[in-house]
Amino acid sequence: MDRVILLRYGEIHLKGKNKKFFEDKLIGNIKQKLDGLDYRFSYKRSRYVISDYRPETENEIIERLRKVFGLHSLSVAESTKTDLEAITETAVALSKKSGKFRVSVNRADKTFPMNSVETAKYLGGKILNSNPNLTVDLFEPDFVVNVDIREDGGTFIYTDKIACANGMPVGCAGKGLLMLSGGIDSPVAGYMISKRGVWIDAVYFHAPPYTSERAKQKVVDLAKQVAKYAGPIKLNVVNFTDIQLYIYEQCPHEELTIIMRRYMMKIAEELAKKDDCLGLITGESIGQVASQTVHSLAVTNAVCTLPVFRPLIGFDKQDIVDISLKIGTYETSIEPYEDCCTIFVAKHPVTKPVLHLIEKSERNLEEKIDALVKEAIDTVEVIRC
Numbered sequence: 001m002d003r004v005i006l007l008r009y010g011e012i013h014l015k016g017k018n019k020k021f022f023e024d025k026l027i028g029n030i031k032q033k034l035d036g037l038d039y040r041f042s043y044k045r046s047r048y049v050i051s052d053y054r055p056e057t058e059n060e061i062i063e064r065l066r067k068v069f070g071l072h073s074l075s076v077a078e079s080t081k082t083d084l085e086a087i088t089e090t091a092v093a094l095s096k097k098s099g100k101f102r103v104s105v106n107r108a109d110k111t112f113p114m115n116s117v118e119t120a121k122y123l124g125g126k127i128l129n130s131n132p133n134l135t136v137d138l139f140e141p142d143f144v145v146n147v148d149i150r151e152d153g154g155t156f157i158y159t160d161k162i163a164c165a166n167g168m169p170v171g172c173a174g175k176g177l178l179m180l181s182g183g184i185d186s187p188v189a190g191y192m193i194s195k196r197g198v199w200i201d202a203v204y205f206h207a208p209p210y211t212s213e214r215a216k217q218k219v220v221d222l223a224k225q226v227a228k229y230a231g232p233i234k235l236n237v238v239n240f241t242d243i244q245l246y247i248y249e250q251c252p253h254e255e256l257t258i259i260m261r262r263y264m265m266k267i268a269e270e271l272a273k274k275d276d277c278l279g280l281i282t283g284e285s286i287g288q289v290a291s292q293t294v295h296s297l298a299v300t301n302a303v304c305t306l307p308v309f310r311p312l313i314g315f316d317k318q319d320i321v322d323i324s325l326k327i328g329t330y331e332t333s334i335e336p337y338e339d340c341c342t343i344f345v346a347k348h349p350v351t352k353p354v355l356h357l358i359e360k361s362e363r364n365l366e367e368k369i370d371a372l373v374k375e376a377i378d379t380v381e382v383i384r385c
Protein backbone atom coordinates (compact mmCIF):
# COMPACT_ATOMS: atom_id res chain seq x y z
CA MET A 1 0.00 0.00 0.00
CA ASP A 2 1.50 3.38 -1.06
CA ARG A 3 0.32 6.84 -0.22
CA VAL A 4 0.00 9.08 -3.30
CA ILE A 5 -1.63 12.33 -4.33
CA LEU A 6 -4.06 12.13 -7.26
CA LEU A 7 -4.59 15.26 -9.34
CA ARG A 8 -7.58 16.20 -11.49
CA TYR A 9 -7.69 18.96 -14.03
CA GLY A 10 -10.65 21.21 -14.76
CA GLU A 11 -11.56 23.08 -17.92
CA ILE A 12 -8.84 21.39 -20.00
CA HIS A 13 -11.35 18.54 -20.32
CA LEU A 14 -13.27 20.72 -22.74
CA LYS A 15 -10.32 21.07 -25.12
CA GLY A 16 -10.27 19.10 -28.32
CA LYS A 17 -7.30 18.48 -30.60
CA ASN A 18 -4.92 20.84 -28.77
CA LYS A 19 -5.54 19.33 -25.35
CA LYS A 20 -1.95 18.10 -25.26
CA PHE A 21 -0.65 21.68 -25.47
CA PHE A 22 -2.64 22.60 -22.33
CA GLU A 23 -1.65 19.41 -20.51
CA ASP A 24 2.04 19.99 -21.23
CA LYS A 25 1.77 23.52 -19.83
CA LEU A 26 -0.02 22.23 -16.75
CA ILE A 27 2.55 19.50 -16.10
CA GLY A 28 5.39 22.01 -16.53
CA ASN A 29 3.72 24.37 -14.05
CA ILE A 30 3.14 21.57 -11.52
CA LYS A 31 6.82 20.65 -11.67
CA GLN A 32 7.90 24.27 -11.34
CA LYS A 33 5.65 24.73 -8.31
CA LEU A 34 7.09 21.64 -6.59
CA ASP A 35 10.66 22.72 -7.27
CA GLY A 36 13.01 21.84 -4.41
CA LEU A 37 10.88 19.00 -3.00
CA ASP A 38 11.52 15.27 -3.45
CA TYR A 39 8.69 13.50 -5.27
CA ARG A 40 7.89 11.53 -8.39
CA PHE A 41 5.38 12.74 -10.95
CA SER A 42 3.78 10.17 -13.17
CA TYR A 43 1.05 10.08 -15.68
CA LYS A 44 -0.05 6.69 -14.54
CA ARG A 45 -3.27 4.84 -15.25
CA SER A 46 -4.69 7.93 -17.00
CA ARG A 47 -4.21 9.94 -13.83
CA TYR A 48 -1.62 12.50 -12.70
CA VAL A 49 0.02 11.00 -9.63
CA ILE A 50 2.50 12.44 -7.15
CA SER A 51 4.29 9.66 -5.27
CA ASP A 52 7.53 8.83 -3.45
CA TYR A 53 7.52 12.03 -1.40
CA ARG A 54 8.60 12.37 2.21
CA PRO A 55 5.51 12.11 4.47
CA GLU A 56 6.42 15.28 6.38
CA THR A 57 6.26 17.28 3.11
CA GLU A 58 2.74 16.16 2.21
CA ASN A 59 1.01 19.32 3.47
CA GLU A 60 3.53 21.58 1.76
CA ILE A 61 3.01 19.72 -1.53
CA ILE A 62 -0.77 20.02 -1.20
CA GLU A 63 -0.61 23.75 -0.39
CA ARG A 64 1.58 24.41 -3.42
CA LEU A 65 -0.56 22.30 -5.76
CA ARG A 66 -3.73 24.08 -4.63
CA LYS A 67 -2.31 27.23 -6.22
CA VAL A 68 -1.66 25.70 -9.66
CA PHE A 69 -4.17 27.11 -12.13
CA GLY A 70 -5.69 24.36 -14.26
CA LEU A 71 -6.04 21.86 -11.42
CA HIS A 72 -9.58 21.28 -10.24
CA SER A 73 -9.04 19.10 -7.19
CA LEU A 74 -6.73 16.58 -5.57
CA SER A 75 -7.02 13.61 -3.25
CA VAL A 76 -4.60 11.89 -0.96
CA ALA A 77 -5.10 8.24 -1.89
CA GLU A 78 -3.81 4.80 -1.07
CA SER A 79 -2.53 2.88 -4.05
CA THR A 80 -2.87 -0.93 -3.84
CA LYS A 81 -2.67 -3.78 -6.27
CA THR A 82 -6.02 -4.80 -7.73
CA ASP A 83 -6.78 -7.67 -5.42
CA LEU A 84 -10.10 -7.92 -3.58
CA GLU A 85 -8.48 -8.64 -0.23
CA ALA A 86 -6.04 -5.72 -0.48
CA ILE A 87 -8.79 -3.35 -1.67
CA THR A 88 -11.11 -4.40 1.18
CA GLU A 89 -8.43 -3.97 3.81
CA THR A 90 -7.56 -0.48 2.53
CA ALA A 91 -11.20 0.62 2.18
CA VAL A 92 -11.90 -0.43 5.78
CA ALA A 93 -8.76 1.32 7.02
CA LEU A 94 -9.61 4.59 5.24
CA SER A 95 -13.21 4.75 6.52
CA LYS A 96 -13.97 7.33 9.19
CA LYS A 97 -14.78 6.39 12.77
CA SER A 98 -18.51 7.12 12.56
CA GLY A 99 -21.20 8.57 10.31
CA LYS A 100 -23.05 7.81 7.08
CA PHE A 101 -21.13 6.65 4.05
CA ARG A 102 -21.38 5.16 0.63
CA VAL A 103 -18.88 3.41 -1.63
CA SER A 104 -18.36 4.64 -5.18
CA VAL A 105 -16.51 2.35 -7.58
CA ASN A 106 -15.03 3.21 -10.96
CA ARG A 107 -13.90 0.07 -12.81
CA ALA A 108 -11.66 0.79 -15.80
CA ASP A 109 -10.28 -2.77 -15.59
CA LYS A 110 -13.03 -4.84 -17.14
CA THR A 111 -11.28 -8.09 -16.21
CA PHE A 112 -12.01 -7.45 -12.53
CA PRO A 113 -14.48 -10.24 -11.64
CA MET A 114 -17.27 -8.09 -10.13
CA ASN A 115 -18.89 -5.10 -11.81
CA SER A 116 -18.83 -1.72 -10.09
CA VAL A 117 -22.23 -2.04 -8.37
CA GLU A 118 -21.38 -5.49 -7.03
CA THR A 119 -17.97 -4.28 -5.83
CA ALA A 120 -19.53 -1.26 -4.05
CA LYS A 121 -22.08 -3.50 -2.31
CA TYR A 122 -19.43 -5.98 -1.28
CA LEU A 123 -17.09 -3.32 0.12
CA GLY A 124 -19.98 -1.49 1.81
CA GLY A 125 -20.87 -4.70 3.64
CA LYS A 126 -17.29 -5.23 4.76
CA ILE A 127 -16.96 -1.65 6.01
CA LEU A 128 -20.29 -1.89 7.89
CA ASN A 129 -19.21 -5.12 9.56
CA SER A 130 -15.95 -3.53 10.66
CA ASN A 131 -17.52 -0.74 12.69
CA PRO A 132 -20.96 -0.58 14.38
CA ASN A 133 -20.88 3.27 14.37
CA LEU A 134 -21.22 3.44 10.59
CA THR A 135 -24.39 3.38 8.46
CA VAL A 136 -24.90 3.45 4.71
CA ASP A 137 -26.60 6.45 3.10
CA LEU A 138 -26.47 6.56 -0.70
CA PHE A 139 -27.98 10.05 -0.98
CA GLU A 140 -26.60 12.16 1.85
CA PRO A 141 -23.42 10.45 3.03
CA ASP A 142 -20.97 12.17 5.42
CA PHE A 143 -18.15 10.61 3.45
CA VAL A 144 -17.62 8.59 0.29
CA VAL A 145 -15.13 5.76 -0.07
CA ASN A 146 -13.95 6.08 -3.68
CA VAL A 147 -12.42 3.02 -5.31
CA ASP A 148 -10.79 3.61 -8.69
CA ILE A 149 -9.81 0.30 -10.32
CA ARG A 150 -7.37 1.16 -13.13
CA GLU A 151 -6.45 -0.90 -16.19
CA ASP A 152 -2.90 -1.72 -15.14
CA GLY A 153 -3.54 -3.93 -12.10
CA GLY A 154 -3.51 -1.07 -9.59
CA THR A 155 -6.32 0.60 -7.60
CA PHE A 156 -6.57 3.99 -5.92
CA ILE A 157 -8.73 4.40 -2.80
CA TYR A 158 -9.54 7.73 -1.17
CA THR A 159 -12.24 9.56 0.77
CA ASP A 160 -11.64 13.31 0.49
CA LYS A 161 -11.34 15.75 -2.36
CA ILE A 162 -9.47 19.00 -1.79
CA ALA A 163 -10.47 21.90 -4.04
CA CYS A 164 -7.71 23.53 -6.12
CA ALA A 165 -7.58 26.90 -7.92
CA ASN A 166 -9.29 25.88 -11.20
CA GLY A 167 -8.77 28.13 -14.25
CA MET A 168 -6.32 27.47 -17.08
CA PRO A 169 -2.57 26.70 -16.90
CA VAL A 170 -0.47 29.86 -16.74
CA GLY A 171 1.37 30.42 -20.01
CA CYS A 172 -1.28 29.02 -22.34
CA ALA A 173 -2.81 32.42 -23.14
CA GLY A 174 0.06 34.81 -23.85
CA LYS A 175 1.58 37.45 -21.62
CA GLY A 176 0.17 40.68 -20.14
CA LEU A 177 1.60 43.57 -18.10
CA LEU A 178 -0.12 44.14 -14.75
CA MET A 179 -0.21 47.70 -13.43
CA LEU A 180 0.41 46.88 -9.81
CA SER A 181 -0.10 49.44 -7.05
CA GLY A 182 -0.03 48.83 -3.32
CA GLY A 183 -3.84 48.74 -3.14
CA ILE A 184 -6.35 45.95 -2.75
CA ASP A 185 -7.55 45.78 -6.33
CA SER A 186 -4.61 45.35 -8.64
CA PRO A 187 -3.15 42.18 -7.00
CA VAL A 188 -6.61 40.62 -7.31
CA ALA A 189 -6.76 41.69 -10.98
CA GLY A 190 -3.40 39.98 -11.54
CA TYR A 191 -4.62 36.81 -9.86
CA MET A 192 -7.76 36.73 -11.99
CA ILE A 193 -6.03 37.27 -15.32
CA SER A 194 -3.38 34.70 -14.53
CA LYS A 195 -6.16 32.28 -13.59
CA ARG A 196 -7.21 32.45 -17.25
CA GLY A 197 -3.77 31.24 -18.28
CA VAL A 198 -2.09 34.61 -18.90
CA TRP A 199 1.50 34.89 -17.84
CA ILE A 200 2.13 38.26 -16.15
CA ASP A 201 4.86 40.83 -15.80
CA ALA A 202 4.15 43.84 -13.57
CA VAL A 203 4.91 47.56 -13.44
CA TYR A 204 4.86 49.82 -10.38
CA PHE A 205 5.19 53.62 -10.52
CA HIS A 206 6.74 55.23 -7.50
CA ALA A 207 7.63 58.80 -6.64
CA PRO A 208 10.55 58.96 -4.22
CA PRO A 209 10.92 60.80 -1.88
CA TYR A 210 7.13 61.41 -1.84
CA THR A 211 6.63 57.66 -1.64
CA SER A 212 8.80 55.64 0.70
CA GLU A 213 11.05 52.64 0.23
CA ARG A 214 8.56 50.82 2.45
CA ALA A 215 5.72 51.53 -0.03
CA LYS A 216 7.85 49.96 -2.75
CA GLN A 217 8.62 46.95 -0.55
CA LYS A 218 4.87 46.50 -0.06
CA VAL A 219 4.40 46.20 -3.83
CA VAL A 220 7.29 43.71 -4.03
CA ASP A 221 5.60 41.68 -1.27
CA LEU A 222 2.30 41.78 -3.16
CA ALA A 223 3.99 40.66 -6.38
CA LYS A 224 5.54 37.73 -4.49
CA GLN A 225 2.14 36.74 -3.12
CA VAL A 226 0.53 36.87 -6.57
CA ALA A 227 3.52 34.89 -7.90
CA LYS A 228 2.57 31.95 -5.65
CA TYR A 229 -0.28 31.44 -8.12
CA ALA A 230 0.96 33.17 -11.26
CA GLY A 231 4.55 31.88 -11.28
CA PRO A 232 7.64 34.13 -11.29
CA ILE A 233 6.84 37.80 -11.97
CA LYS A 234 9.22 40.36 -13.48
CA LEU A 235 8.40 43.62 -11.67
CA ASN A 236 9.41 46.87 -13.40
CA VAL A 237 9.73 49.78 -10.98
CA VAL A 238 9.40 53.15 -12.73
CA ASN A 239 10.56 56.39 -11.10
CA PHE A 240 7.63 58.71 -11.81
CA THR A 241 8.62 61.66 -9.61
CA ASP A 242 9.82 64.13 -12.23
CA ILE A 243 6.85 63.45 -14.50
CA GLN A 244 4.43 63.90 -11.62
CA LEU A 245 6.06 67.16 -10.52
CA TYR A 246 6.04 68.48 -14.06
CA ILE A 247 2.35 67.66 -14.55
CA TYR A 248 1.68 69.26 -11.15
CA GLU A 249 3.41 72.47 -12.29
CA GLN A 250 1.89 72.69 -15.75
CA CYS A 251 -1.67 71.31 -15.66
CA PRO A 252 -4.95 72.23 -13.94
CA HIS A 253 -5.04 70.47 -10.60
CA GLU A 254 -8.48 68.93 -11.04
CA GLU A 255 -7.06 67.09 -14.09
CA LEU A 256 -3.90 65.82 -12.38
CA THR A 257 -5.11 62.31 -11.68
CA ILE A 258 -6.39 61.66 -15.17
CA ILE A 259 -3.27 63.09 -16.84
CA MET A 260 -0.99 61.12 -14.51
CA ARG A 261 -2.93 57.96 -15.26
CA ARG A 262 -2.59 58.58 -18.99
CA TYR A 263 1.18 58.90 -18.63
CA MET A 264 1.33 55.75 -16.53
CA MET A 265 -0.52 53.87 -19.26
CA LYS A 266 1.66 55.31 -21.98
CA ILE A 267 4.83 54.19 -20.21
CA ALA A 268 3.30 50.82 -19.30
CA GLU A 269 2.46 50.30 -22.95
CA GLU A 270 6.05 50.96 -24.04
CA LEU A 271 7.36 48.52 -21.44
CA ALA A 272 4.74 45.97 -22.48
CA LYS A 273 5.76 46.13 -26.12
CA LYS A 274 9.45 45.73 -25.23
CA ASP A 275 8.68 42.51 -23.34
CA ASP A 276 6.13 40.99 -25.74
CA CYS A 277 3.17 41.63 -23.47
CA LEU A 278 -0.01 41.67 -25.53
CA GLY A 279 -2.15 43.78 -23.21
CA LEU A 280 -2.25 45.82 -20.00
CA ILE A 281 -4.12 44.73 -16.88
CA THR A 282 -5.51 47.06 -14.22
CA GLY A 283 -7.57 46.74 -11.05
CA GLU A 284 -10.12 49.33 -12.12
CA SER A 285 -13.81 48.91 -11.39
CA ILE A 286 -16.50 51.25 -12.73
CA GLY A 287 -17.45 54.03 -10.35
CA GLN A 288 -15.07 53.09 -7.52
CA VAL A 289 -13.28 56.48 -7.56
CA ALA A 290 -13.33 59.62 -9.74
CA SER A 291 -10.73 58.23 -12.13
CA GLN A 292 -12.89 55.16 -12.72
CA THR A 293 -16.07 56.65 -14.18
CA VAL A 294 -16.77 55.41 -17.69
CA HIS A 295 -15.75 58.90 -18.95
CA SER A 296 -12.42 58.72 -17.11
CA LEU A 297 -11.71 55.16 -18.22
CA ALA A 298 -12.41 56.16 -21.83
CA VAL A 299 -10.04 59.14 -21.65
CA THR A 300 -7.33 57.06 -19.96
CA ASN A 301 -7.76 54.31 -22.49
CA ALA A 302 -7.40 56.69 -25.43
CA VAL A 303 -3.61 56.94 -24.91
CA CYS A 304 -2.89 53.31 -25.70
CA THR A 305 -3.26 50.99 -28.59
CA LEU A 306 -2.83 47.70 -26.69
CA PRO A 307 -5.99 46.22 -25.19
CA VAL A 308 -6.48 47.02 -21.49
CA PHE A 309 -7.96 44.15 -19.49
CA ARG A 310 -9.91 45.09 -16.37
CA PRO A 311 -11.05 41.82 -14.79
CA LEU A 312 -12.70 43.63 -11.83
CA ILE A 313 -14.71 46.07 -13.91
CA GLY A 314 -18.10 44.95 -12.60
CA PHE A 315 -17.08 43.96 -9.07
CA ASP A 316 -18.19 45.60 -5.85
CA LYS A 317 -15.39 46.49 -3.44
CA GLN A 318 -16.48 43.78 -0.99
CA ASP A 319 -16.26 41.10 -3.69
CA ILE A 320 -12.70 42.21 -4.39
CA VAL A 321 -11.84 42.22 -0.68
CA ASP A 322 -13.20 38.66 -0.38
CA ILE A 323 -10.88 37.44 -3.14
CA SER A 324 -7.89 39.29 -1.67
CA LEU A 325 -8.55 37.59 1.67
CA LYS A 326 -8.76 34.22 -0.06
CA ILE A 327 -5.50 34.64 -1.96
CA GLY A 328 -3.62 36.17 0.98
CA THR A 329 -2.91 39.68 -0.35
CA TYR A 330 -5.35 41.64 1.83
CA GLU A 331 -3.18 42.01 4.93
CA THR A 332 -0.34 43.46 2.87
CA SER A 333 -2.63 45.70 0.78
CA ILE A 334 -4.00 47.46 3.84
CA GLU A 335 -0.56 48.36 5.23
CA PRO A 336 -0.60 52.16 5.50
CA TYR A 337 2.07 53.29 3.02
CA GLU A 338 1.22 56.03 0.53
CA ASP A 339 1.23 55.18 -3.14
CA CYS A 340 2.13 57.88 -5.61
CA CYS A 341 -1.40 58.74 -6.76
CA THR A 342 -2.66 59.56 -3.31
CA ILE A 343 -0.10 62.33 -2.75
CA PHE A 344 -0.79 64.39 -5.85
CA VAL A 345 -4.60 64.19 -5.82
CA ALA A 346 -6.80 67.27 -6.15
CA LYS A 347 -9.66 67.95 -3.75
CA HIS A 348 -12.21 67.92 -6.59
CA PRO A 349 -10.90 65.84 -9.49
CA VAL A 350 -12.87 65.90 -12.75
CA THR A 351 -15.23 62.95 -12.97
CA LYS A 352 -16.33 63.58 -16.56
CA PRO A 353 -13.12 64.49 -18.38
CA VAL A 354 -13.39 65.37 -22.06
CA LEU A 355 -10.61 63.99 -24.22
CA HIS A 356 -9.87 67.06 -26.34
CA LEU A 357 -9.71 69.28 -23.23
CA ILE A 358 -7.33 66.89 -21.49
CA GLU A 359 -5.19 66.76 -24.62
CA LYS A 360 -5.18 70.56 -24.67
CA SER A 361 -3.88 70.66 -21.08
CA GLU A 362 -1.25 68.08 -21.99
CA ARG A 363 0.11 70.47 -24.62
CA ASN A 364 1.52 72.48 -21.69
CA LEU A 365 3.88 69.54 -21.20
CA GLU A 366 5.31 69.51 -24.71
CA GLU A 367 8.65 71.07 -23.86
CA LYS A 368 10.02 68.42 -21.53
CA ILE A 369 7.66 65.45 -21.34
CA ASP A 370 9.19 63.24 -24.06
CA ALA A 371 12.62 63.47 -22.44
CA LEU A 372 11.14 62.73 -19.01
CA VAL A 373 9.25 59.70 -20.32
CA LYS A 374 12.40 58.41 -22.02
CA GLU A 375 14.39 58.95 -18.82
CA ALA A 376 11.76 57.04 -16.79
CA ILE A 377 11.87 54.11 -19.20
CA ASP A 378 15.68 54.08 -19.40
CA THR A 379 16.03 53.96 -15.61
CA VAL A 380 13.52 51.20 -14.86
CA GLU A 381 14.60 48.94 -12.00
CA VAL A 382 13.77 45.26 -12.51
CA ILE A 383 12.96 43.08 -9.49
CA ARG A 384 12.32 39.35 -9.89
CA CYS A 385 9.44 38.27 -7.64
Ligand code: ATP
Binding pocket: 178, 179, 180, 181, 182, 183, 184, 185, 186, 187, 203, 204, 205, 206, 281, 282, 283, 284, 288, 289, 291, 292, 339, 340, 341
Ligand atom coordinates in the same frame (compact mmCIF):
# COMPACT_ATOMS: atom_id res chain seq x y z
P1 ATP B 1 -5.69 49.57 -6.21
O1 ATP B 1 -6.41 49.09 -5.02
O2 ATP B 1 -5.29 48.45 -7.14
O3 ATP B 1 -4.55 50.49 -5.86
P2 ATP B 1 -7.39 51.83 -6.54
O4 ATP B 1 -8.78 51.58 -6.23
O5 ATP B 1 -6.51 52.48 -5.54
O6 ATP B 1 -6.73 50.45 -7.01
P3 ATP B 1 -6.49 53.73 -8.54
O7 ATP B 1 -5.45 54.26 -7.64
O8 ATP B 1 -7.39 54.63 -9.28
O9 ATP B 1 -7.45 52.66 -7.86
O10 ATP B 1 -5.76 52.84 -9.60
C1 ATP B 1 -6.46 52.13 -10.56
C2 ATP B 1 -5.54 51.11 -11.17
O11 ATP B 1 -4.41 51.76 -11.76
C3 ATP B 1 -4.94 50.17 -10.15
O12 ATP B 1 -5.80 49.08 -9.90
C4 ATP B 1 -3.66 49.76 -10.83
O13 ATP B 1 -3.90 48.76 -11.81
C5 ATP B 1 -3.23 51.03 -11.53
N1 ATP B 1 -2.33 51.83 -10.67
C6 ATP B 1 -2.65 52.81 -9.81
N2 ATP B 1 -1.57 53.31 -9.18
C7 ATP B 1 -0.50 52.62 -9.68
C8 ATP B 1 0.92 52.64 -9.44
N3 ATP B 1 1.45 53.48 -8.57
N4 ATP B 1 1.69 51.79 -10.13
C9 ATP B 1 1.15 50.94 -11.02
N5 ATP B 1 -0.17 50.87 -11.28
C10 ATP B 1 -1.00 51.69 -10.63
Ligand code: MG
Binding pocket: 181, 182, 183, 339, 341
Ligand atom coordinates in the same frame (compact mmCIF):
# COMPACT_ATOMS: atom_id res chain seq x y z
MG1 MG C 1 -4.26 52.53 -5.75
